[in-house]
Amino acid sequence: MKPITVLLCLLLCLPLCAGCWDMKEINELAIVNLGAADKDPETGKITAYYQVINPSSLSNRPGADKAAVYTFKFEDYSLGRFTKQTTTLMPRRLFMPHMQVLILSERYAKQGIEDMINYVEMSPDRRTNILFLVAESPVETILNSFSPLERMPGRYIRSLLDLSNNGYGFGTPEPIRVKNLVIGLYRKQAMVVPLIRYTSPRPADVTDRLEDVNIRKQSFLFAGGAVLLQGRMVGKIDFDEKEFYFILNKDVTSSLVTLRVGGGNVDVEADGIRVKRRFRAGGAEYRLRANLRIVNNEQSAAVTIRNMREVEQAFDRYFERKADALFRLGADKGWDLLGLQDHGVKNWQSAKVTFDMRSETSSVGNTNGPLRSEGRN
Known part of the structure; x- marks a missing residue:
């Protein structure tokens, strides 16, 4: 096709172009x-x-x-x-x-x-x-x-x-x-x-x-x-209940909690929380796994393998207790916060729902215990 013919075809198509008809100032x-x-x-x-x-x-x-x-x-x-x-x-x-x-x-x-x-x-x-x-x-x-x-x-x-x-x-x-x-x-x-x-x-x-x-x-x-x-x-x-709602529904994978271990407060960050759910007609089983990092340690003792296990156990108990409390709250109020009915659980308010948390400490910071001055026992 000759160049002049191509140019004429393009000129003929121009009126068909929408241009800026929908432009808004x-x-x-x-x-x-x-x-x-x-x-x-x-x-x-x-x-x-x-x-x-x-x-x-x-x-x-x-x-x-x-x-x-x-x-x-x-x-x-x-x-x-x-x-x-x-x-x-x-x-x-x-x-x-x-x-x-x-x-x-x-x-x-x-x-x-x-x-x-x-x-x-x-x-x-x-x-x-x-x-x-x-x-x-x-x-x-x-x-x-x-x-x-x-x-x-x-x-x-x-x-x-x-x-x-x-x-x-x-x-x-x-x-x-x-x-x-x-x-x-x-x-x-x-x-x-x-x-x-x-x-x-x-x-x-x-x-x-x-x-x-x-x-x-x-x-x-x-x-x-x-x-x-x-x-x-x-x-x-409240805020804590909202956090557990989203964790159990697999929308949030991190949490920061304060535990009482060894006579002092220990702030633990849980990251990569993994939730596996198994629903059946009579209830549901929740298996939760998490990696822990100690971000603040006010214990009197140094961090040891045994001490880390105590932190993990305290975290697991805390998490299981809070998760169960959220389910009980919803059951008492008539709010299916875990979506049990949508997964075929019958009589969900009286169903048996269990929570099993297993955590593992992956990081304790740069020291093996809190820093103290020489004059403090």
């Missing part, structure tokens, strides 16, 4: 970074919060607006009407694909979240990896507070969860996403999602933070987990 969009909702159990009225990024505040341009985000609040009885509601106050088009986190109030979660899951799933701009949290504090307080080190609360919350998931913390697995909640609707196993709390009854602005450097006084805090059963919040568990 950033100055025309209200980019939502964090979303939240509350529902009045008496009236059914839903309060929605959209935290929108202020692009000019993120630039280095002198005189730029200081607020990194703006929080818009709307009220209605139907989730599908909120997009229309935003046109009454937002001067830009609502844009949801960049939303990091979705927070629901505790009382909303207790009424059931199926309507919110369906709304997110049906949205053409939906993101199935939106992180889902339940707020123990009022959502308005959380959204209107200044977050440390991160100017946007949505990014701050996501960074906390991502760091824990990447091994910088213990007891927090891959964060719960909306797509995980969809799966949970069809299972009998209870789900545990992060429970967020604000440590002050009132929001903290930038001025408050400049006057007080104690971040914990006014900050976001993850405090245990909210237990959801087929889309409805039925209770709470």
